[in-house]
Amino acid sequence: MTRVSSRIELPVAGGGFRTVEPAEPRGWTLHPDPYETRVAFAAAHVVADPWGENVPGAPAALDWDATLAFRRHLFSYGLGVAEAMDTAQRNMGLDWAAVQELVHRSAEQAQAHGARIAAGAGTDHRPDAATIDEVIAAYSEQVEFVEGTGAQVILMASRQLAAAAAGPEDYLRVYNELLRQVREPVILHWLGEAFDPQLRGYWGSGDVDAATVTFVQLVEAHAAKVDGVKVSLLSAEHEIGLRAALPTDVRLYTGDDFNYPELIRGDGTHHSDALLGAFAVVAPAASAALAALDQGDLARYDAEMAPTLPLSRKVFEAPTFYYKTGIAFLAWLSGHQPGFTMVGGLQSARSIVHLSEVFALANEARLFPDPERAAAKFRGLLEVAGAVR
Template sequence: MPLTLPDLDGAPRALEWRRPAELTPASAPPTSRRVFAAAHVVPDPWRSSRAGTYGGEAAIDLDTTLALRHRLWSYGLGVAEAMDTAQRGMGLPAAAAMELARRTMADDPRGGAGVAVGVTTDALTSTAPTLQEVADAYRRQVAVVASGGGTPVVMASRHLARVAQTPADYRLVYDQVISEAPGPVFLHWLGPAFDDTLAGYWGTTDTGQALDTVVDLLHAWPGRVQGIKVSLLDPVLEVRLRQRAPEGVDVFTGDDFHYTDMIAGDGRTHSHALLGAFAALAPWASTAFRHLDAGDEAAFRAVLEPTQAVSRVVFEAPTQFYKTGIAWLSYLDGLQPHFRMLDGLESGRSLLHLVEVVRRANTIGYFTDPDRTEERLRSFLRAQGVD
């Protein structure tokens, strides 16, 4: 019997479960692109609460959290650890993020080669640090990642955005971090769509001028900077960066609205992938890359393009709450035992939004056991006082 649930306007609509999708995922890493999925964190439901508020703590269910990472590796995907989907700056303190990174790198069947780890300045306690203190905070986390065999991803820093005045200030910090890193690094250009405190990053609100600064930085460090993740939700700018990036620097799309086109490329350049969406869509991503590895772009698109509708509703504004949709799908599909999040972020979306995520996911045959999904959905809604 179909469920009747409200749509985004509150009007009742029937929901009939689709059969689970028939996919043929790979187990080995793709050969045509470098691919990382940003895995989320599952908290201990008994102990986790608003981190730093009323004595709360960021208590992690480590077994379940690591199991999600092993699942991604089993599909041939790399794991992006301690980045935005892992709640950096939104409930996961710096020390906990680094400890999780150590455990993930230790578990990686590829000895750390399958892990990219976000490093940032969240260990700083001062709201107005010096540029040198920002650089030192980066360096300490870079050392942790390098010692575990992973690749550090130098994330955009809220502290640096606050204290840097010019593009030269950014270069001063990034040049020091890159030059003193024990090995190669990735950079991360994160836009205000994900974090509005980063508006004007690279010392300007003019994206063309910011692009010039980033390109100059990439050219200054051949062999040291081997990739850059672009999370701007701006396909035109991402293509321009691909065209200007030096040889040996891979551009990783973080565009969860347009990843199919970005990865497929334009015949001259293409993006690699470092995406939060792929944490929820790993079997589809793995299957699609099998086709791309075989040179069949049409089959790649046929598998991946239908997933964009799911990703777009998960990542709709305010985009910083996309993690709620990732955890929601993981819970409904039986990958974690509860729908609790660090810092209470499960409340970041309305019930109407969560139901819409279910509808979109159902269109691609997302749920491997629809009976279990329905039982969990009904139970959750009843707990919210909704019949």
Template sequence: MDIQLPDPKGRLTAYTLVGKPIETASFSRDFNRTVFSAAHVVADPFTARDPSGPASIDWDATMAFRRHLADLGLGIAEAMDTAQRGMGLDWGGALELIQRTKREIPDALVFNGAGTDHLDPKDARTLDDVRRAYAEQIEAIQKVDGRIILMASRALARVAASPQDYVDVYRDVLALCDEPVILHWLGDMFDPALAGYWGTDSFDGAMETALAVIAESQAKVDGIKISLLDKQKEIDMRRRLPAGVKMYTGDDFNYPELIEGDAQGFSHALLGIFDPLGPAAAFAMSQLSAGDTAGFREVLDPTVPLARLIFRAPTQYYKTGVVFLAWLNGFQKHFIMLNGAQAMRPLPYFTEIFRLADQCGLLRDPNLAVARMRSLLTVYGV
């Protein structure tokens, strides 16, 4: 099957699809690695609201995609940055998303993002403002028996004056949590407003503060996810975590080797890239759980160039690539996003995603993907 694709200068060249859709297989939650996909939301394209207004969500398509992930055996990290939290999805929309997922997919493994995003950082004056904002979201999620991912706070990054302020706030906030949570350390490449999180620009200093937070409230911490796109930093911290506290990789560049691990340990996973890579992730994990490490790497290693492209700088716009692949693969009928985010990447980005997704078997219906790629090219005048 052929399609004419433009190169970066707009010249059309023939591309012949070569990929075979990847096998699908689910894996058991009893395996010694816990794997979450941070899931995207599907916008309602028929809303009368402007893209800059409150989110309008196609709930049927959004829930159907979550059932797809759960059927693969993947956990769902709900209402996180992949769902455009803070970039189109506000706290009100996030809470409705959390409530619907709990109600409609009650048997799925789901942890939910609790943060302070209903508090405008400009309106945060004190640490108590941050505490109250976290408390409000924690209470709302626990009211529906939801498990919590404690998201990094833009407001805390603004008002904290020292690393000790982070320790004090997290101690108080974790005391409100009924069950152990996943801490979320999101690097500023994902959210520039989080620069200097943990009270310093130094990784070593930030790690010490995060470790101090965990040490003070270890019984309340299931694990920590770090998204710094630096595998050695993750490994260094992983080796210093207390026994029983998990490291969840958020490294969308180096996930195969971090999940595989080494003689000193391995990472669990909480990854935005496991939204578009869901079938590959589940099949790879089924291989790993069967003891086939080579098979695990044979499935996931070829997906890394695609992941690095989707998450290229400016990294916070990776959601555009995630939703583009969901559209190509028929999980939604359109390529419209909250906040108009489908416009945040250039055409060569989409054409290269198409090529790489084909080459690693991630176009589950090549005929549909080709038809949709052609329709997008028409929009661009190709």
């Protein structure tokens, strides 16, 4: 294969440039079947309609063809889709009307492809829910909708519950009621304040150890209704301790975009499964790593995962809740969406220097299907930003 020779000048922090040569594209192997040793979901983003009024505060206008095609891309690498989660801009521009259509369309597509899908049920359509009873009613409405589409329910963390709860007892009251209602086992989602500052003190305490006691108490009481827990606290130490404390048949789906390779690999006794926004970015490499794990080839697993981690850590760096910008940026450069535009105008949430570093790390990981085309697109954005020599 002839090496791509088109170079790109990337701006660096503090002024100046560095030259990057696009890497040779890699021929990734498709893997449409699920994996034998791990369950893996990618939390998928949504593609904004370039002709839509996707400005701050406006109703979301989506490019449905590109949004659904991206999910087929994830299915082709054996990944399930975690739908309508924070990656899809829940609480950051994706309104309830768009959520409903998204979950409905995505669930139909997953069923047609024999792929796994889980979707977030929360309370964000009721920002006025101020009492515990109102929070339960709001949750129940979304749970009923998600179950009606055939998708597995993910009980998302609720801003309204965080505001209304006086302590751990209120959290237990809400989740006890919801877990009595659901028809099939759900995934519980504990989203840390790095992803959403309004969730500080979730489970009734700002002390993570105390909150964990409440969380485990809930899971133990309803183990038959809990398929797994999705924990996004960005603490490998906490996750390792929690997964050992869970009931035997309850999975821990890592949401740690800073440490996922070691957590999925496991320690020989316990391991984490995956529900990651990062997997929307690194799907081909994650697929190659998980296929190696199925074959017991830990060295190849490590080698496939290694280049993805610096990229994920850059995409998810503080302020972490703006990671969606990096995911949409790389989807655009990789040809999965027509332009770099996002619901709510969120494409402006990261600097051009940050995006330059993301580009360089994705290039090093050989994730661009057409590196020369990706570089040409990014040059255009650099020119618009005035970040050229």
